[in-house]
Amino acid sequence: MSSKDDFTLNCPTPLAADAEISLAHGSGGALTHRLLEQLFLPAFHNPMLDARHDGAMLELGDTRLAFSTDSYVVQPLFFPGGNIGDLAINGTVSDLAMCGARPHYLSAGLILEEGFPMEQLEGIVSSMQCAARRADVQLVTGDTKVVEKGCGDGIFINTSGIGVIEGNTSVAPARVENGDLIILSGDLGRHGIAVMAAREGLDFGVTIASDTAPLSLPVLSLLAAGIDLHCLRDLTRGGLATALVEVAETAQADFSIKERAIPVSEPVRGACEILGLDPLYVANEGRFVAWVAAAEAEHALEIMHGHPLGTGACIIGRVTEGDHGAVTMETHIGGKRAIDMLSGEQLPRIC
């Protein structure tokens, strides 16, 4: 180039906004939230929905119920540590637990593709049975549909569940208070990396298994010990970052977390380094975050460490003064970084 004047300021014109559904609308990140805020919430507006919890909390007479639903479309259907069947049970059980409820009854809707191998279906149902038994829930109603070959992806499963919120338990973002400590139940990213490795045929030299688990078990232990859980949130598609930002925004509170305190296993860290992924945004299916008063945090940690699904639990940060819905992380080297929701899909980088 000959001179500065040759520099042109090229840039593309804006894309048509959301003219079609893209995969990012289902990633659990910012586009999913926009879909919620601009389409679903206005259409179905009511106090239970507007509470934006993992499930709805309902009152029927003197009984307080939690009601939740989730659909499962994972590929591959079988991956290290689980399959779509136990994922579908554990996911809904965990959503109910995040409302502070004891899960009781589940429904399951199966959409099967013509030609789907019976042996695989049997394996999935068997896993659902085991997962339901482990979580102490009963599958009490269901539905099966078969679509033509090419119109499905083997199998899609929807599960819904109801649970009872016992005693005077009250778990909600609105209860998050300045000074609360934030407890993470274990290390990050196992599910996302396990599924990605299985889907893409990536070999990291060590098998990383999904963390899929019924989170009702540790949550009920905490409740039984009398811990006043202010808020709970399970980490799913958008990872820890998205869960924290969701709660910060709903609670209109600010959180401060320390990168050094956040556990990520060596194999997951290695895989994330190779793929250029940030563990804060990688999916989990067996981890949750709890907000508790500082005075109760040590007791809560003790209870969690005594439970097989909470052995890696640790305090990762606290609620600070402020109502901006902002999450800030102190980095390894002492810098500050704003934490945002997942934007679009997590895409592997070039180099």
Next chain:
Amino acid sequence: MKYVDEYRDGDASQQCAETIRQLVTRPWLIMEICGGQTHAIVRYGIDQLLPAEVELLHGPGCPVCVTPSGSIDKAIEIAARPEVIFTSFGDMLRVPGSSTNLMNARAQGGDVRIVYSPLDALQIARENPERTVVFFAVGFETTAPATAMAVYQARQLGIENFLLLVSHVLVPPAMEAILSSPDTRVQGFLAAGHVCTVMGYDEYPPIAAKYQIPIVVTGFEPLDILQGLLMCLRQLEEGRAEVENQYARSVRAQGNQSARKMLREVFEVVPRHWRGIGEIPQSGLGLAPAFADFDAEGRFGLANHSGGDSTECISGLILQGRAKPAACPAFGKRCTPEHPLGAPMVSSEGACAAYYRHRAHASPEPVASESEAPA
């Protein structure tokens, strides 16, 4: 994790930052070339550890950011062909062309697949002999050797259904383009460690001498970057303009000889259009005549896509280090990672995306409705 943790050590980083604070006596402007370094600086808050006198400028070293919209348009045109399986690195999928992106091309039925290596694309070609597999070959000297290897193997194996849409670019010509600008503010460079791992750094002494500017080959971890900055600032304070290698654990002066040989065999140096910057002579790699059979542009006889770009996005200024993302009126408002106006907001190595993700940003404004968008 050994070999990573040491370079993210908090105490060592603080010590290095303290040495920099004691060294610096006046304002200095240093540009890190590589988007990977930009990302690390913003992600770890490295700039927050520096004295106020040191300002970091973010360079054009983001392969996604500098790929011109015309190339994206060509990719979309190819991806729409029913016989084609179009393969690409993941973060190219959301980069806007002049009207849409590859993600939307996939939503509209194009067979667009993410691969981690051009060799994966070659494997897809072997498994699908009835389809034509096209790989979108973008990136700097870091990704070019793998592209070269894929096309070399395709030739060896006699695979004829494998084509490349090539948009590779070279770093040193971009550095010269920035330095030759009359109002350049850059006083020192951190050169991209991975590019130098492949190419070595024998191209840099003439640049350092001609423009009297220190160049430090630098790695990507926080401590690497702080050490690179320290070396560069020491040169500036002492009035030196030399080429130094901070990233010696990876970079040799002569680079990776076999990779360079492969590049020389498969590619030739060509002029290349850089998004936001314009055409820079001798700044890209194109397939050498001996490998022209693998050129997708030639095979499909593509229309000339000049890329109808708007002028609202200031990515040209961003990529030349002449403006910071927050200086853009659209930043974080009408330009977000979901609806990027420009490529620097898309890539994880783009400066705008790094600031958007890691620094507080303004609330997005409602995006343009469909009726306001161009047809």
